[in-house]
Amino acid sequence: MLPAYISHDDCTKHEMGTQHPECPERIGAVRDQLLVTGLLNFMETFDAPLATEEQLARAHDLTYIHRLALQTPSEGYVHVDPDTQMNPYTYRAALRAAGAAVMATDLVLSENAKVAFCNIRPPGHHAEHNAAGGFCFFNNVAVAIRHALDIYGLKRVALIDFDVHHGNGSEDILCNDPRVLMCSSFEKNIYPFSGDIPKGPNMINIGLPARVGGKEFRLAIEQHWLPALEDFKPEMIFISAGFDGHREDDMGNLGLIESDFAWVTQQIVAVAKRHAHGRIVSCLEGGYVMSPLARSVAAHVRVLIGAD
Numbered sequence: 001m002l003p004a005y006i007s008h009d010d011c012t013k014h015e016m017g018t019q020h021p022e023c024p025e026r027i028g029a030v031r032d033q034l035l036v037t038g039l040l041n042f043m044e045t046f047d048a049p050l051a052t053e054e055q056l057a058r059a060h061d062l063t064y065i066h067r068l069a070l071q072t073p074s075e076g077y078v079h080v081d082p083d084t085q086m087n088p089y090t091y092r093a094a095l096r097a098a099g100a101a102v103m104a105t106d107l108v109l110s111e112n113a114k115v116a117f118c119n120i121r122p123p124g125h126h127a128e129h130n131a132a133g134g135f136c137f138f139n140n141v142a143v144a145i146r147h148a149l150d151i152y153g154l155k156r157v158a159l160i161d162f163d164v165h166h167g168n169g170s171e172d173i174l175c176n177d178p179r180v181l182m183c184s185s186f187e188k189n190i191y192p193f194s195g196d197i198p199k200g201p202n203m204i205n206i207g208l209p210a211r212v213g214g215k216e217f218r219l220a221i222e223q224h225w226l227p228a229l230e231d232f233k234p235e236m237i238f239i240s241a242g243f244d245g246h247r248e249d250d251m252g253n254l255g256l257i258e259s260d261f262a263w264v265t266q267q268i269v270a271v272a273k274r275h276a277h278g279r280i281v282s283c284l285e286g287g288y289v290m291s292p293l294a295r296s297v298a299a300h301v302r303v304l305i306g307a308d
Helices: 025-036 062-071 090-109 138-150 168-174 213-232 258-275 290-305
Strands: 006-007 044-047 078-081 082-086 115-118 157-163 180-187 203-208 234-243 280-284
Touching: 006 090, 025 180, 025 234, 025 290, 044 290, 062 078, 062 090, 082 090, 082 168, 090 115, 090 138, 090 234, 090 280, 115 290, 138 157, 138 234, 157 168, 157 213, 157 258, 157 280, 168 180, 180 213, 203 213, 213 258, 258 280, 280 290
Parallel strands: 006 044, 006 115, 115 280, 157 180, 157 234, 180 203, 234 280
Antiparallel strands: 078 082
C-alpha cells in the first residue's frame, strides 16, 4: 500500500494573468522536485477526478456553485474579487482540485493508500460557504472533510493549516461543527485580516507576528495545537499545506525554512499514528516562489510518506 500522489493537467490550465503569483508553474515545480528527489518512486500516481455537485454542496451553497459555473468566461478573464480571476478553464480546474481531495479521502479510508498528497490548484482555504476569494474557488479540504464525515461516518476529524494566510474560508465552513477541530497558524495583519478572534470553540488559531522565525512557530504549535489534538483524538487528519511562510517567499514574513515544515509534519504524523491509524490527506495551498515552494513540499512529503 503506497502513499498516493494526486494531480491533473487541468490544474495547469487555470491562470490569472502572466504576472499573477498563483501561477500554473507551481504544479510543475512541485512535481519535478518530487521526481528528482526520488520521492515519487515511493508513491502511486493518480489523476484527479472532477468533483460532483453533491460533493461540493456538502461545503458550499448550491446557488454559489451554480453562480460560479455561470461566471466562467468563454475567453479572457472574469474577476471574482480584486486578486482572483476566472479564465475559461478555471471552473474545471477547481473541480479537479476538489475532486483530488475527495479521491485522496476515499483512497486513505478504503486503505488503498496510507497517506495522500494532492498537488493541486487553484488552492482552496480562502473559499467560503458562498464566496470565492484569495485565489480560491472551492474549499478543497472542507469538501473532503465533509465527505469523510458524512459518507464514511467519522466522528472526529482534524484540519491543520500552516499557510502564512489564515484559512478564513475553512473557518467559515467548519466553525461550530463539533466533529472538526481546526488548528491554524498564520501571520497577523495580512490578508485576509482575520483569525485573531476564532469563530467557534473548535478553532485553535495562532496568529504570529512578522519575522517570528521557526523557534517561535514551533513553540506556539507545541503549546496550543498539540494539547488540543491530544484531547480531541482525531480519527483522520487533513492538512492545508501552505508554504508561503518560507523566508524566501515575499507573500509573507514569518521567516520559516524547510526544516520547519518538516518538523510540523513530524508532529502531525505522530498524532495521526497515535489516534488516526496514520490516516492523513495533505492538499497544496500557498507557496508562490518556485524554488522554496518545491523544496518545502519535498521536505513535507518526505516526512509524510515516511521516507525521511
